[in-house]
Amino acid sequence: xxxxxxxxxxxxxxxxxxxxxxxxxxxxxxxxxxxxxxxxxxxxxxxxxxxxxxxxxxxxxxxxxxxxxxxxx
Amino acid sequence: xxxxxxxxxxxxxxxxxxxxxxxxxxxxxxxxxxxxxxxxxxxxxxxxxxxxxxxxxxxxxxxxxxxxxxxxxxxxxxxxxxxxxxxxxxxxxxxxxxxxxxxxxxxxxxxxxxxxxxxxxxxxxxxxxxxxxxxxxxxxxxxxxxxxxxxxxxxxxxxxxxxxxxxxxxxxxxxxxxxxxxxxxxxxxxxxxxxxxxxxxxxxxxxxxxxxxxxxxxxxxxxxxxxxxxxxxxxxxxxxxxxxxxxxxxxxxxxxxxxxxxxxxxxxxxxxxxxxxxxxxxxxxxxxxxxxxxxxxxxxxxxxxxxxxxxxxxxxxxxxxxxxxxxxxxxx
Amino acid sequence: xxxxxxxxxxxxxxxxxxxxxxxxxxxxxxxxxxxxxxxxxxxxxxxxxxxxxxxxxxxxxxxxxxxxxxxxxxxxxxxxxxxxxxxxxxxxxxxxxxxxxxxxxxxxxxxxxxxxxxxxxxxxxxxxxxxxxxxxxxxxxxxxxxxxxxxxxxxxxxxxxxxxxxxxxxxxxxxxxxxxxxxxxxxxxxxxxxxxxxxxxxxxxxxxxxxxxxxxxxxxxxxxxxxxxxxxxxxxxxxxxxxxxxxxxxxxxxxxxxxxxxxxxxxxxxxxxxxxxxxxxxxxxxxxxxxxxxxxxxxxxxxxxxxxxxxxxxxxxxxxxxxxxxxxxxxxxxxxxxxxxxxxxxxxxxxxxxxxxxxxxx
Numbered sequence: 001x002x003x004x005x006x007x008x009x010x011x012x013x014x015x016x017x018x019x020x021x022x023x024x025x026x027x028x029x030x031x032x033x034x035x036x037x038x039x040x041x042x043x044x045x046x047x048x049x050x051x052x053x054x055x056x057x058x059x060x061x062x063x064x065x066x067x068x069x070x071x072x073x
Numbered sequence: 074x075x076x077x078x079x080x081x082x083x084x085x086x087x088x089x090x091x092x093x094x095x096x097x098x099x100x101x102x103x104x105x106x107x108x109x110x111x112x113x114x115x116x117x118x119x120x121x122x123x124x125x126x127x128x129x130x131x132x133x134x135x136x137x138x139x140x141x142x143x144x145x146x147x148x149x150x151x152x153x154x155x156x157x158x159x160x161x162x163x164x165x166x167x168x169x170x171x172x173x174x175x176x177x178x179x180x181x182x183x184x185x186x187x188x189x190x191x192x193x194x195x196x197x198x199x200x201x202x203x204x205x206x207x208x209x210x211x212x213x214x215x216x217x218x219x220x221x222x223x224x225x226x227x228x229x230x231x232x233x234x235x236x237x238x239x240x241x242x243x244x245x246x247x248x249x250x251x252x253x254x255x256x257x258x259x260x261x262x263x264x265x266x267x268x269x270x271x272x273x274x275x276x277x278x279x280x281x282x283x284x285x286x287x288x289x290x291x292x293x294x295x296x297x298x299x300x301x302x303x304x305x306x307x308x309x310x311x312x313x314x315x316x317x318x319x320x321x322x323x324x325x326x327x328x329x330x331x332x333x334x335x336x337x338x339x340x341x342x343x344x345x346x347x348x349x350x351x352x353x354x355x356x357x358x359x360x361x362x363x364x365x366x367x368x369x370x371x372x373x374x375x376x377x378x379x380x381x382x383x384x385x386x387x388x389x390x391x392x393x394x395x396x397x398x399x400x401x402x403x404x405x
Numbered sequence: 406x407x408x409x410x411x412x413x414x415x416x417x418x419x420x421x422x423x424x425x426x427x428x429x430x431x432x433x434x435x436x437x438x439x440x441x442x443x444x445x446x447x448x449x450x451x452x453x454x455x456x457x458x459x460x461x462x463x464x465x466x467x468x469x470x471x472x473x474x475x476x477x478x479x480x481x482x483x484x485x486x487x488x489x490x491x492x493x494x495x496x497x498x499x500x501x502x503x504x505x506x507x508x509x510x511x512x513x514x515x516x517x518x519x520x521x522x523x524x525x526x527x528x529x530x531x532x533x534x535x536x537x538x539x540x541x542x543x544x545x546x547x548x549x550x551x552x553x554x555x556x557x558x559x560x561x562x563x564x565x566x567x568x569x570x571x572x573x574x575x576x577x578x579x580x581x582x583x584x585x586x587x588x589x590x591x592x593x594x595x596x597x598x599x600x601x602x603x604x605x606x607x608x609x610x611x612x613x614x615x616x617x618x619x620x621x622x623x624x625x626x627x628x629x630x631x632x633x634x635x636x637x638x639x640x641x642x643x644x645x646x647x648x649x650x651x652x653x654x655x656x657x658x659x660x661x662x663x664x665x666x667x668x669x670x671x672x673x674x675x676x677x678x679x680x681x682x683x684x685x686x687x688x689x690x691x692x693x694x695x696x697x698x699x700x701x702x703x704x705x706x707x708x709x710x711x712x713x714x715x716x717x718x719x720x721x722x723x724x725x726x727x728x729x730x731x732x733x734x735x736x737x738x739x740x741x742x743x744x745x746x747x748x749x750x751x752x753x754x755x756x757x758x759x760x761x762x763x764x765x766x767x
Binding site: 004005006021031032034041043048050053055057058062065068069 | 407408410412418421445526548551555558559599602603625628632653655656663664667
């Protein structure tokens with residue numbers, strides 16, 4: 001099984017999206033999601049997009065990391 | 074026209090003409106049963122390899138270029154200057170002659186580029202189904218001077234030596250895999266396969282204290298380093314963040330669960346050299362088109378005898394094993 | 406730089422998280438992960454070496470290949486050996502031992518076994534080979550079952566009469582319940598990030614409520630795993646077990662309702678056997694009546710040999726976290742990646758293969 005990996009949507013063709021991972025392109029089914037758009041990042045698994053990556057939440061998590069101290073609170 | 078049967082006179086004529094046309098040298102043209110070449114001072118280095126890569130033609134090369142580069146590189150990484158190559162072909166009945174011609178042309182081009190001559194050749198045509206289209210064997214002879222004979226044995230490798238790779242890891246294996254039928258990803262990856270005798274020649278010319286070299290083909294960098302370390306009284310430590318991997322190879326590896334450290338390269342050399350010359354070697358590599366992305370990836374250690382240890386990107390350390398079984402079948 | 410991956414492999418971030426975790430040096434705890442991909446990541450990045458001595462990470466039954474009973478493989482191999490079908494399978498299953506053989510061996514003997522990366526490819530095989538039955542080996546948890554459902558619905562839409570599946574799909578919550586009630590004492594669960602993408606947070610709520618054990622949904626990069634461990638440690642020390650989501654960029658609270666609906670419209674839950682756990686109620690997925698014509702188990706008659714578990718193999722105990730790979734007499738000797746005896750060694754997500762390949766060095 002393909003391990004799940006984030007991929008960028010670069011084109012849409014009906015039920016399939018053309019997605020890119022580090023310059024490699026791949027076709028994935030988008031039947032499991034609503035409202036997928038070009039430029040979205042999606043999580044791929046077994047040939048399908050299973051969720052959209054939430055850039056806001058990703059940034060929140062990274063912000064939390066940046067503000068963390070090395071030791072204790 | 075197809076190659077057929079055990080070949081009649083016409084078939085053998087055709088093939089012989091191909092060789093003579095493309096491999097152009099007085100040894101072949103003399104037509105004897107053996108090529109008689111002039112002696113040179115030094116030791117003789119001799120190597121052989123068979124190639125069964127599938128598919129035969131892939132981005133960045135083909136079985137011919139792979140075979141000639143592979144044999145040249147086996148000689149070069151032993152410290153030898155490659156001189157003469159033989160080529161044996163086992164051809165499946167029905168294999169298109171124009172494809173054979175492409176392969177032969179490619180071999181000639183690679184040999185010419187490397188300043189090496191293909192002086193002996195043989196072909197056998199076998200019945201359909203008895204071999205998969207085309208298999209190639211190349212043997213090669215080169216000359217090693219006395220001062221470089223330790224390189225192949227690794228006997229001078231000692232703790233503190235630096236481990237260098239001449240460029241991006243895993244390009245060949247991933248490029249070939251991406252061409253297999255049914256592979257669902259489109260990629261622009263090209264095989265890195267190329268003769269490295271010029272690159273290695275320059276390094277050896279400018280620097281002493283090169284203690285070991287290996288081309289990381291089957292089983293990749295990890296296997297080459299495991300083979301170096303096995304049974305020795307030193308260990309190898311490599312650092313994951315230092316290993317140069319092309320973005321596309323990284324992406325494919327993550328998607329399909331491959332480890333680039335185990336993916337074959339066909340145009341890269343691992344160099345183990347004394348600390349005092351490692352930066353100089355790196356500089357020389359960077360100045361050569363085949364060494365652009367060279368990097369120091371680790372060092373030889375006093376501890377961990379016989380083992381290869383990887384310091385991961387997270388800072389933990391784990392032991393790298395030899396590959397068991399085929400991660401990627403028929404890559405070379 | 407791989408977006409949404411590389412940032413979570415940043416050394417500085419990892420060091421900070423490890424530093425925070427180190428402040429819990431006096432806390433003794435055992436955390437369990439129940440996801441094959443977590444097993445791989447933890448070993449690959451050598452996470453245990455970054456944790457204080459009192460903290461232990463256990464692997465549970467999170468590898469779908471490893472929990473598939475020998476009987477399923479025997480069934481698949483028997484179908485392959487009938488000779489006329491095309492078996493379409495994920496690569497992971499090809500070397501998994503059945504009672505006496507593997508799909509790989511069957512292929513060498515002439516069976517048509519093809520590796521696919523997606524059910525979509527299996528559908529294409531059915532379209533291009535109308536005279537032959539294509540049997541897709543459908544394996545995986547909630548992460549994968551919706552994809553199979555989408556494929557089945559597509560086959561129905563196109564009226565692909567030669568396409569069918571042999572389902573080994575399972576769902577996690579009943580197994581988690583069994584682990585929590587009968588298994589090793591655990592102080593916290595790292596919940597599978599990608600199963601959670603589909604299910605959302607709700608399925609784990611019974612664990613803190615009924616068993617007083619905390620759950621953190623975790624992603625797969627080193628920073629994700631360390632963050633989840635940190636949150637579990639905080640739950641242990643503040644004594645308030647609950648479900649927390651540490652993988653918010655991918656997991657929504659409600660999961661993916663559309664994927665779930667699709668899965669539920671195509672499959673229904675049945676009692677099924679998990680290797681190592683035995684029979685787990687309502688944990689297997691089989692095709693609903695409407696799709697019975699695509700169920701290879703019902704549609705194709707075949708003799709399947711009686712199942713034989715490999716001698717000495719303790720995969721079952723390892724899957725429950727009761728034994729470690731090093732406890733198994735076969736580990737590293739008769740059983741290794743080059744010659745796997747049990748599923749835990751064959752699968753790249755298996756506890757044993759990971760323990761073998763990724764031996765920590767101090």
